[in-house]
Each structure stands twice: as C-alpha cells, then as structure tokens.
Amino acid sequence: MSDDITETSQTVAAGQLRAFIERIERLEEEKKTIADDIGEVYAEAKGTGFDVPAIRQIVALRRKNPAERQEAETILDLYMAALGMV
Incomplete structure (x- = not known):
C-alpha cells in the first residue's frame, strides 16, 4: 500500500x-x-533616422519612477563634474 x-x-x-x-x-x-x-x-x-542608443536610454528612463530617475541623473551629474566633463 x-x-x-x-x-x-x-x-x-x-x-x-x-x-x-x-x-x-x-x-x-x-x-x-x-x-x-x-x-x-x-x-x-x-x-x-532616429538614434537607437538614445531611444534605448529613454525607454530605460521611462521604466523608472521619477524619484529613481532623478537620483540616477544626480549621480551622473556628480560623476561627470568629478571628471571635469561639465
């Protein structure tokens, strides 16, 4: 059984x-x-005639909520400033 x-x-x-x-x-x-x-x-x-990398970046940004997007942009700006790119 x-x-x-x-x-x-x-x-x-x-x-x-x-x-x-x-x-x-x-x-x-x-x-x-x-x-x-x-x-x-x-x-x-x-x-x-569209730029595919730019489109991919926009699609990625649209997936994020506004706070996440703002944080990513702030970090990018900080890093660019540290490297003398802005």
Whole structure:
C-alpha cells in the first residue's frame, strides 16, 4: 500500500515538474519572439533616422519612477563634474 502511495506521489511530482518545465520553455520562446519584435522596431526607428542608443536610454528612463530617475541623473551629474566633463 505504501509503495502505491509513493509511486503515485512520484508520478504526480513528475507530472508537475514536466508542466513547470513546459511552461518555462513556452515562455522562453515567447520572450525570444518578443525580443526579436523589439529588435525589429529599433531597426525600423534607425532606418527612419532616429538614434537607437538614445531611444534605448529613454525607454530605460521611462521604466523608472521619477524619484529613481532623478537620483540616477544626480549621480551622473556628480560623476561627470568629478571628471571635469561639465
């Protein structure tokens, strides 16, 4: 009886593990597709004359809340001043 329970538990655990792995694989494939799509948008922007590094920087800044963005800008200004760049 206990062997049946152990075997059933192992079968259930194996099924759950397989389901997790398959979900991760599916999401990784979706992530790759999305990354490819984003790359195409950047290429399109570059093709129309926009500066891709500037666009990437703006996208990164927009992800931050205003306080985080202000802190990053303050640190950048401080470092640039220390190096005599401003």
